[in-house]
Amino acid sequence: MLAVAVEEARQGLAEGGIPIGGALFGADGTVLGRGHNRRVQDNDPSMHGETSAFRNAGRQRSYRGTTMVTTLSPCWFCSGLVRQFGIGRVVIGEAQTFYGGHEWLSENGVEVVLLDDPGCVAMMTDFIAARPDLWHEDIGVD
Amino acid sequence: MLAVAVEEARQGLAEGGIPIGGALFGADGTVLGRGHNRRVQDNDPSMHGETSAFRNAGRQRSYRGTTMVTTLSPCWFCSGLVRQFGIGRVVIGEAQTFYGGHEWLSENGVEVVLLDDPGCVAMMTDFIAARPDLWHEDIGVD
Numbered sequence: 001m002l003a004v005a006v007e008e009a010r011q012g013l014a015e016g017g018i019p020i021g022g023a024l025f026g027a028d029g030t031v032l033g034r035g036h037n038r039r040v041q042d043n044d045p046s047m048h049g050e051t052s053a054f055r056n057a058g059r060q061r062s063y064r065g066t067t068m069v070t071t072l073s074p075c076w077f078c079s080g081l082v083r084q085f086g087i088g089r090v091v092i093g094e095a096q097t098f099y100g101g102h103e104w105l106s107e108n109g110v111e112v113v114l115l116d117d118p119g120c121v122a123m124m125t126d127f128i129a130a131r132p133d134l135w136h137e138d139i140g141v142d
Numbered sequence: 143m144l145a146v147a148v149e150e151a152r153q154g155l156a157e158g159g160i161p162i163g164g165a166l167f168g169a170d171g172t173v174l175g176r177g178h179n180r181r182v183q184d185n186d187p188s189m190h191g192e193t194s195a196f197r198n199a200g201r202q203r204s205y206r207g208t209t210m211v212t213t214l215s216p217c218w219f220c221s222g223l224v225r226q227f228g229i230g231r232v233v234i235g236e237a238q239t240f241y242g243g244h245e246w247l248s249e250n251g252v253e254v255v256l257l258d259d260p261g262c263v264a265m266m267t268d269f270i271a272a273r274p275d276l277w278h279e280d281i282g283v284d
Contacts, residue, residue, distance in 0.1 A: 039201065046197040055188040059181065062284045080222025085282035140227035142204045
């Protein structure tokens, strides 16, 4: 499942954007929606990787049994998304370069799988070193 | 400030959408962005009133001193938005018809002003009675 999110992140990087990708999977394992951070591409601060995947999945009557896969620990915005819509599981590439709300999700009944993937760590480490300004803008750090 | 959010909510209702509006104000009181729920209009589940206002404000280097005004208590998704981006204050029309994450925001250093506005309560009460299916979809209730 992580491969889809990584592919999205790489596409975002190739477009000159922030390399964070996400995908929402249905209970049967099909991809409902996939997406990547679009701050740079669309000048849109609301399109984090997870939000973009959620959006691209379109309107769903229920999120029961769905899994959100993301290359990076979800920020409070995207963690709130998961909690509000009852997405049951979150699979996270890594939480070394950014530590978001995944513990809070776990405390609130969401199944959290943290993979600690070296490829995801390297991708974000390189990006943050190259574009600290853009990274801080994306997570609201002054 | 609430008048701008109410105007947005009414516009959303007139478009056949969910009547929740928001506006992001700068420290000097100018409107940075305003918007309303666009689930129905754009088939976009990610555009809650507050997210829409945030998006329409475009990319901002800092949210220091900003205020998010919303007709309804922000859900976890929109509460997470406020927390992640360091929006300092939230002004809420009402929290009777829906009780979101505003106490959590208050516990985490956000100034929360809850107005208990009868007009906002009436607008959501009427909407929920007329379209319970759509309302439940919008907040992820099965």
